[in-house]
Amino acid sequence: QFESILDSTSIIQKSKIFISSDTAMIHLSDAANTPILGLFSGDNKNLDRYKPFWTTHKIIQSDSLSIENIDPEAVFLEYKKLVVN
Known part of the structure; x- marks a missing residue:
């Protein structure tokens, strides 16, 4: 359990x-x-507005308005690419 946003940030910095x-x-x-693997809905306006800008990142975007359609295997493969590099 995180007690504050500072606790969360501290853990993120170490990740x-x-x-x-x-x-x-x-x-x-x-x-x-901290490198990011972001899971976004298929709403392109939302992605353009809220995607990360400065850090190494990979975005996996759903083909619908729900991220439930994102294949877990695709997430794992992108995770491996980001961690290895």
Whole structure:
């Protein structure tokens, strides 16, 4: 359990990669320079507006408005690529 956003940020800074759906935590990871694997819906306007900008990242975008359609195997493969590099 995290007690504050500072606790969360501290853990993110120590991480090799941060995997998340489109949340504020992606932006904390971006600010902490932690590589990001972001899971976004098929809403291109949302992706353009809220994707990370500064940090190494890979976005996996659903083909629908729900991220439930994202294949877990695709997430794992991109994770391996980011961690190895």
